[in-house]
Amino acid sequence: MHCYHCHQDVIEPNRYIAEVLGEKRQMCCPGCQAVAQAIVANGLDDYYKFRTEPANKADDSALEQTLNKLRLYDQPELQEEFVTTDDKLSVIQLSIEGISCAACAWLIEKKLSVLAGVAQVGVNASARRALVRWDPARINLSDILAAIEKIGYHALPFQPQQHEEQFKRTSQSFLKRMGLAGIMTMQVMMIAFALYFGLFGNLDDDIRQFLHWVSLLLTLPVVLISGAGFYRGAIRALKAATVNMDVPISIAIWALFIASAKATVLEQGEVFFESVCMFIFLLLISRYLEHRSRHQAALISANMSQYVPVTARLLSEGKTTDCLAKILKAGQVVLVRSGETIPVDGVVTQGKSYVDESMLTGEFSPVVKQAGDKVYGGTINQHSSLTLEVSRPLKEALVNQILRLQDQALLSKPAISQLADKVARYFVMAVLLIAALTWGFWTWVGNPDAFWITAAVLVATCPCALGLATPSALTCAMASLNRHGLLLKRADLLETITNIKVLAFDKTGTLTQGRFSLSAVHNLSAHPQQHILSVVCAIEQHSEHPIARAFDAPTTEQVSDVEVRPGYGLCATVNGTGYRLGSARLIRNKVPEDLQGCNVFLENGNQLLAAFTVTDSLREDATETLNRLSSYERVIISGDAEENVRRIANELTIDEYYAQCSPEQKLQKLQALQKQGKSVMMIGDGINDTPVMAAADVSVAVGGATDLAKNAADIILVTPSLALLPELFAMARLTRRKIIQNMCWALGYNMAVLPLAVAGYLTPWMGVIGMSLSSILVVANSVRLLNKGPRS
Amino acid sequence: MSILYILIPIAILLVTLAVVVFFWAVKSGQFEDLERHGTSILFDEDKPEADKDNNQNER
Numbered sequence: 001m002h003c004y005h006c007h008q009d010v011i012e013p014n015r016y017i018a019e020v021l022g023e024k025r026q027m028c029c030p031g032c033q034a035v036a037q038a039i040v041a042n043g044l045d046d047y048y049k050f051r052t053e054p055a056n057k058a059d060d061s062a063l064e065q066t067l068n069k070l071r072l073y074d075q076p077e078l079q080e081e082f083v084t085t086d087d088k089l090s091v092i093q094l095s096i097e098g099i100s101c102a103a104c105a106w107l108i109e110k111k112l113s114v115l116a117g118v119a120q121v122g123v124n125a126s127a128r129r130a131l132v133r134w135d136p137a138r139i140n141l142s143d144i145l146a147a148i149e150k151i152g153y154h155a156l157p158f159q160p161q162q163h164e165e166q167f168k169r170t171s172q173s174f175l176k177r178m179g180l181a182g183i184m185t186m187q188v189m190m191i192a193f194a195l196y197f198g199l200f201g202n203l204d205d206d207i208r209q210f211l212h213w214v215s216l217l218l219t220l221p222v223v224l225i226s227g228a229g230f231y232r233g234a235i236r237a238l239k240a241a242t243v244n245m246d247v248p249i250s251i252a253i254w255a256l257f258i259a260s261a262k263a264t265v266l267e268q269g270e271v272f273f274e275s276v277c278m279f280i281f282l283l284l285i286s287r288y289l290e291h292r293s294r295h296q297a298a299l300i301s302a303n304m305s306q307y308v309p310v311t312a313r314l315l316s317e318g319k320t321t322d323c324l325a326k327i328l329k330a331g332q333v334v335l336v337r338s339g340e341t342i343p344v345d346g347v348v349t350q351g352k353s354y355v356d357e358s359m360l361t362g363e364f365s366p367v368v369k370q371a372g373d374k375v376y377g378g379t380i381n382q383h384s385s386l387t388l389e390v391s392r393p394l395k396e397a398l399v400n401q402i403l404r405l406q407d408q409a410l411l412s413k414p415a416i417s418q419l420a421d422k423v424a425r426y427f428v429m430a431v432l433l434i435a436a437l438t439w440g441f442w443t444w445v446g447n448p449d450a451f452w453i454t455a456a457v458l459v460a461t462c463p464c465a466l467g468l469a470t471p472s473a474l475t476c477a478m479a480s481l482n483r484h485g486l487l488l489k490r491a492d493l494l495e496t497i498t499n500i501k502v503l504a505f506d507k508t509g510t511l512t513q514g515r516f517s518l519s520a521v522h523n524l525s526a527h528p529q530q531h532i533l534s535v536v537c538a539i540e541q542h543s544e545h546p547i548a549r550a551f552d553a554p555t556t557e558q559v560s561d562v563e564v565r566p567g568y569g570l571c572a573t574v575n576g577t578g579y580r581l582g583s584a585r586l587i588r589n590k591v592p593e594d595l596q597g598c599n600v601f602l603e604n605g606n607q608l609l610a611a612f613t614v615t616d617s618l619r620e621d622a623t624e625t626l627n628r629l630s631s632y633e634r635v636i637i638s639g640d641a642e643e644n645v646r647r648i649a650n651e652l653t654i655d656e657y658y659a660q661c662s663p664e665q666k667l668q669k670l671q672a673l674q675k676q677g678k679s680v681m682m683i684g685d686g687i688n689d690t691p692v693m694a695a696a697d698v699s700v701a702v703g704g705a706t707d708l709a710k711n712a713a714d715i716i717l718v719t720p721s722l723a724l725l726p727e728l729f730a731m732a733r734l735t736r737r738k739i740i741q742n743m744c745w746a747l748g749y750n751m752a753v754l755p756l757a758v759a760g761y762l763t764p765w766m767g768v769i770g771m772s773l774s775s776i777l778v779v780a781n782s783v784r785l786l787n788k789g790p791r792s
Numbered sequence: 793m794s795i796l797y798i799l800i801p802i803a804i805l806l807v808t809l810a811v812v813v814f815f816w817a818v819k820s821g822q823f824e825d826l827e828r829h830g831t832s833i834l835f836d837e838d839k840p841e842a843d844k845d846n847n848q849n850e851r
Contacts, residue, residue, distance in 0.1 A: 046834075046835050049834075050831060050834045050835060101827075102827050102828045102829075102830065102831040103831065103835075105825075105828045106828075106831075106835050123828070124824060124825040124828065125825055125827045125828040126825050126826065126827045126828070127824075127825070172818050172819065175818045175823055176814070176815055176818050179811070179814045179815075179818065180811055180814075180815075183807060183810055183811055183814065184807070184811075187803065187804075187807055207796060210796070210797065210800075211800075214800055214804070217804070218804070218807070221811075
């Protein structure tokens with residue numbers, strides 16, 4: 001049974017139900033239920049009728065906290081950075097996570113537009129962004145963000161990258177030039193058709209001359225406006241004393257145009273205006289496709305640089321005030337409640353708690369922190385309130401030191417070879433040389449058509465299809481992957497992926513789930529195991545330690561006299577018997593040698609009853625995925641303790657692993673692998689992985705990764721599952737095959753027609769038609785990738 | 793055939809108009825989100841419930 005909202009499996013049927021479109025629907029979790037109810041309550045159930053993709057699973061465990069945190073975005077200091085004011089209205093760009101199809105955009109627009117004070121909402125589904133205008137006197141920004149949050153999307157302000165505006169302008173100018181060329185080409189082709197085939201019967205000379213002049217008039221804007229980009233490119237290249245594809249293109253355009261114009265004015269000779277127009281139009285299409293794939297990738301990477309301010313609760317004179325972490329100074333005192341992120345590096349002054357430092361160290365088990373211990377910004381307080389004294393401002397915090405390491409690593413990233421450009425240069429030189437020789441030869445022979453033959457050579461050899469071969473395949477592959485939840489930040493990544501030799505995995509949170517679960521039970525008592533587990537679950541219900549989450553089965557035992565001893569465990573009475581449950585330090589009975597590896601023990605007054613091993617378990621799909629990737633060299637680089645890493649490595653049959661690595665050491669290990677000449681893909685999720693991800697040839701952030709990791713990664717897996725990795729490789733291989741096919745066809749065609757053109761059998765218009773067919777074939781071949789995507 | 797001397801100039805005028813309209817469309821961002829607006833015709837206008845909200849909000 002599938003959840004009606006997110007299409008994931010429903011584990012507890014009939015527990016969460018919402019009425020949508022007049023029928024009771026099963027939901028998988030309270031989150032999806034709440035979102036579906038909110039959507040229906042707003043009269044927006046059309047969303048379910050017309051959506052083409054399921055929604056993301058709505059995780060509501062932290063909804064209340066998230067909503068509270070959103071309040072922060074109302075602070076004027078913070079808004080200064082990303083809100084602009086326009087005629088008393090505030091304007092903001094939001095990046096929205098969770099948009100999967102056009103219906104999502106509609107849903108968000110409708111939901112926001114009924115809020116009082118919101119003046120305008122525009123959601124762009126392909127860029128996953130929204131532009132909101134609102135009246136700050138009537139509604140707060142946080143209320144707008146909360147409204148989006150309630151229907152299951154996450155919206156955050158972000159800072160668009162600087163070059164993005166330029167990308168958009170280029171995009172528009174491409175579209176205009178392409179549209180102009182397209183419309184004009186249609187007209188000129190129509191006239192050319194008449195001229196060639198004499199469809200109006202025998203044309204008299206007047207009409208023929210008139211049609212020539214009309215063609216000239218219609219071609220003029222195409223040559224002057226649409227083709228301008230090519231001339232600029234050619235001039236730039238010539239100024240730099242080199243040649244590129246634009247040079248022969250410009251020569252061909254102007255040669256054909258001037259000659260045709262001359263023929264029109266002098267009223268003798270042939271005209272080839274339609275060839276000029278179509279030539280420019282087709283070339284623009286290929287350039288535009290290439291530009292768009294890069295634009296799409298840039299948008300995705302910009303969306304990732306969301307603005308997430310870290311906040312702190314400043315304690316002064318017994319009162320707490322919320323403030324931004326970046327304004328904290330050394331010596332100030334900060335309160336961190338249970339479940340909150342520790343804002344800065346500091347020293348604990350009061351309280352005792354468990355802190356999850358896995359994102360910084362990779363070490364999975366939470367660390368006990370009490371007065372005098374150092375804590376680091378970015379880690380999560382899991383248990384109870386802590387009071388800290390700030391030891392250094394955020395700028396110098398450990399998180400930022402790791403980020404600096406990441407920046408350094410990025411600088412030393414291996415450069416992708418520009419082979420294609422080099423090949424193109426030689427190709428162009430060869431084309432120019434052949435054209436020159438052709439002209440020389442036919443002039444020497446005394447052929448009056450020498451000029452047209454040369455023009456035909458330039459047109460026929462135009463690497464139009466060659467230019468389309470790569471960008472069209474990459475665009476289609478990216479679009480297909482995008483639809484299946486793989487976001488690529490650069491299109492050329494697909495080419496790099498096919499060269500990958502080594503897969504380096506982080507352990508915690510990447511291969512494993514990042515939370516405790518029960519992996520072994522040793523029953524030493526005479527009671528049935530069921531009974532023992534039931535007792536343990538009953539006691540653990542009173543613990544907030546993360547280990548307790550491994551024992552969350554429902555139980556009916558009566559528990560009393562619970563005493564929690566932080567760092568040790570719990571003492572409690574169940575059905576009249578006193579039990580002690582916790583680490584070996586709490587247990588009074590002697591623990592047998594062979595059970596030393598266990599980390600939770602249960603005893604009553606007399607004897608040790610049971611021992612448990614509670615560990616971070618593998619992600620469900622990890623084993624299968626890793627098996628499918630067994631043709632690659634697989635390595636685990638983890639910050640966790642040796643023993644944990646070895647266990648996971650054994651389970652996955654991975655021979656090579658490195659444990660207890662600091663972010664620097666991780667980076668060194670990776671660079672050592674790269675020094676052996678291997679391309680490495682790093683798959684990680686935490687802050688401590690970011691430097692090594694930045695240095696890797698390709699990096700992948702697994703769903704649920706920290707924002708910093710998503711920022712550092714080249715590829716983001718939207719769903720928290722590794723299963724898409726093999727699909728990514730398959731797609732990359734398929735794409736490369738398509739590119740090679742395309743190139744073979746394009747080059748093959750050019751090679752085949754070149755002798756014909758040189759020999760003078762080919763007129764320019766035949767060259768253009770051949771070139772068009774060849775381009776269409778290449779694009780059609782690439783488009784087939786769209787349907788090939790990963791299995792869903 | 794002389795009709796062509798009138799029809800073709802008219803065609804050129806229409807084409808110019810088409811180009812102007814296209815340029816306007818590009819400039820005003822009509823091509824920015826092709827995914828979304830293809831389906832917007834499917835969605836009904838505000839439902840009664842949503843209208844009520846609107847009135848309450850004095851919009």
